[in-house]
Structures are given as C-alpha cells and as structure tokens.
Amino acid sequence: MNKWELPGSFDYSGREIRYGRLGEGPPLVIVHGTPWSTFNLRHLIRELSAQYTVYFYDMLGYGQSSKAEGDVSLGVQNHVLDSLLDHWKLDAPIIVGHDFGGATVLRTHLLNERPFEKIVLIDPVAVSPWGSPFFRHVSAHEAAFSGLPDFIHEAVVRSYVQTAAFKPLEEETLQGIISPWTGQQGQAAFYRQMAQADSRYTDEVQLLYPTIATPTLILWGREDSWIPLERGQDLHGMIPDSEFRIIDDAGHLVIEEKPDELVKEILEFIQA
Template sequence: MTEWTLPDVCDFHGRAVRYGVRGDGPPVVVVHGTPWSSFNLRHIINALSRDFTVYYYDLIGYGQSDRSPGDVSLGVQNQVLDRLLDHWRLDSPLIIGHDFGGTTVLRTHLIDGRDFDRIVLIDPVALSPWGSSFFQHVRAHEAAFAGVPDYIHEAIVRAYVNTAAFKPIDEATLDSIVLPWTGPDGKAAFYRQIAQAHSGYTDEVQALYARISRPVLILWGREDAWIPMEHGETLRDMIPGSSLHVIPDAGHLVIEEQPDQLVKKIRPFIQNKTIPSKA
C-alpha cells in the first residue's frame, strides 16, 4: 500500500497539526473521527480531488499530528478546525465529517460560528448518550491500559477496530490503521483520546441542531454496530431540511467498506446538482 503522508503543518498553540491539500476546484474540507486518521478518508479524498480542492488533516492527538500529552477531546478539536480554516483562508467551504469528525464539524459550526456551504455527516457521534463499555473502562483505568505490554495493546487495538466494520478489514488496511497507535507515544495517545471522550461535548450542541440552516446530507452504514442507524433517523429529524441515505453492506467504517457508494451520494450533493430526498 502506498505510504500516506501529510506534507504540511499548521501550528496550534505550539502543537503541530499535519495536513495536506489535493486537487483543484471549490474547497472541500474532510474531517476524520476516532480511532481513525485522514488515511481512512483517502478514497473520498482521491475521488473528490478530481473536481475539488480537498483539504484534509489529522486531528490533534491522532495520526501524524502532535500526540504528546494534552487535550485531544472534542472540546479542543473544533478549535483546531477553526484555526485551520483561518490558516487555509477558507470562509465557507463544503465540509465532510465522519464519526467524531462529524461532531467536530457541528461544534465548529454551532460554537465557533464558522459557516459551511454544505455539510455532509457520515455516521457522526452526534447524539447523547454515547460511549461503549470499553470507553468507560478505559476512562476509569487509563494508566493501567497504557501500561499493558505492546503485543497485548496491539491485539486490543486490532480487535477494537475490527468491530467497526461489517466485514473483515484486509490486513494491509488494518496495519495502517493500527500503526499510529503503536510505540510508546502511540499507545499512550490511543488510551488518552478514549479517556477524554465524553458525551458532554455532544450535549453542548445537540439542542442547537434546529438552528442549522445550511443543506445537510447524512450518510449511514446500515450495519453500524457502534452507532445504530436509528440515531441517523433521529438526527435527520432534528436538523431542518436534512436528508438521510443508508449505505448497505457497511458498518461504522463505511468510509473503508463502501467509499464508492459514499462518493455517489456526496458528489451531486456538494455540486448542488440534486436535492436528496429523505430515506
């Protein structure tokens, strides 16, 4: 598999946020979730860069961005995105967010007041309560998890990641997902981002969804075992004028399992060629 690299850097209060820009055309920003990185959005980035200028980055605490001890919660990720939008000089780009990335998009729009031309949310962590028993256990015992032997840690990450997919993930892709979470820095960063995950960050914006006036497309993997499809239906009803489309044969990791189907829905929406109907 071709190595995934982010060639550029933006400073966020002394912490490096790695990013890339690809293509030519109207600006589109893509935001990944957890425990993923921009690598997992590569299919969407590559497809859309034929017609758009695609801006992508790794969240702080993830992938190739700064993974040193510090705040990596949803409470800081919207501030990072706000900083990047200034760095890129983007006023009202199209934007796509998956998982925590979708939450980051919503928080940046509703808390930081950043305008987006159109918003695409893919299996977002948008409704409280959320957080698996695994998340709760890590929050209670972060230090103990961070101290497990490396081989046990890697087995934990691999098993955890596999639960996000409807079908088994190929080994090369799984290796690339797990790699940033290995080594002393990566291992600590993996448990840090889970320990700092809290539904209170969703509570802050959930009541504001009715204020969203921009067009919103919600995409959901039908077999999502992390966040049930019913959450997508609820979110659609909470955001005025939004639409929901369900992607078959895909789980929460729909960005890896069915990227072509996602692009088929995303491209006409962001090109404003069609107004998608509700699912």
C-alpha cells in the first residue's frame, strides 16, 4: 500500500487539521465520515482530480489530524469545515460528503450558511434515528474500551469496520482503516468519537432540509446495513428537487466498494 500522506496543516483552536489538494480545475471539496479518513476517499480523489481541484482533509479527531482529547462531535465538525473553506479561500465550491461527512456538509450549509454550487451526499448520517447499539454501549463504557489490550482493540476495529462493507475488504484496505486508530492516542480517539455521537446534531438541522435550494444528489449503497436504504429515500423526500441514485452490490462503505460507479454518477450530476 502506498503511504497516504496529507501535506497541509491548519490550526483550528490549537488543534491541527491535516489536509491535501490535488488536480486543477473548478474547486471540489470532499469530506469523509466515521470511522474513516481521507484514505478511504483516495479512489474518488484521484479520479475527480483529473477535472477538478479536489480539497480534502481528515476531520478533527480522525486520520492524521489531531486526536487530542476534546470535542470531535458533529457539533464542532461544521465549524472546522467552515474555517477550512475560509483558509482555502473557497466561495461556493462543489462539495461531496460521505457518512458523518454528509451530515457535516449539511450542517455547514444550513447552520453556517455556507453556499455550495452543488451538493453530493453518499450514505449520509442525516435522518434520525441513527446510531448502533455498539455506539450506545461505547458511550456508556468509554473508559473501559479505551483501556482494552492492543490486540483486542484491533480485533474490535477490524470486525466493526468490516460490517460496513457488503463484501469482504482487502487486507491492505483494512490496514489503512485500522492504522490511525492504533496506539494509545488512536485507541482513545476511536472510542471518543463514538461516545460523542449524538442524533441531536442531525435533529437540529433535519427540519431545515426542505429549505435547501442547492442542487443535491444522494447516492446510496443498496446493501447498506449501517443506514438502511429507506433513510436515503426519506432524505430524498425532504430535500426539494434532489436526485437519488442507488449503487447495487455495495454497502455503507460504497466509497471503497464501487468508487468508479460513484465517480460516474458524481460527474454526470455536477457537469449536467
């Protein structure tokens, strides 16, 4: 596996955000979800950068960004994105968000009043109810999970992330996902982001979805077992004139399973 590195650095309230930029053309920002990082967006980034300047970053508490103790909830992630857009001097770029990244895009658009040329949401965490029993269990016992022996923790992460895919993931992909969550700081960060997951952060914007006037495309893995297809259909009904496309033979981690099909759908939409 080629080492995935983010060369850029941005200070957000004393915590480092790592980011990258690739390609030339109109600006396009892409935002990952949980427990992922920009590593999982590498296929989309490389393909989209052939025609666009793609901006990407590891969210606060994820990947190569700071994993110091503190707020890493959806309640802070929209402010991080808002600050990055200022840092990059971007006004109304195209934006793509997967999972929590989709929720962050929606919160940034609706709460920070950031304009976007077009919005693409991939299996976003956007409609209540969401959050697995495992999330709730971690929230109640965060300290105990943070203290698990390394080999048990890695087995937990491995088993957990595999459930996001419809078919088994390749070992190098699993290693790229697991690696940022290892070590004392990484392990604590993994359970911290779960413990801070709260549906109130989507509840407070859900009633605003009908006000979205920006052209929006919603893409969904048909076999998503983390957020069922019905949630995507509900979101489609809430956002006026949105488009909805289903990606067959893919689960929640459609960004790893069907990147070529995603790129095709994204390009057709943003170039229409």
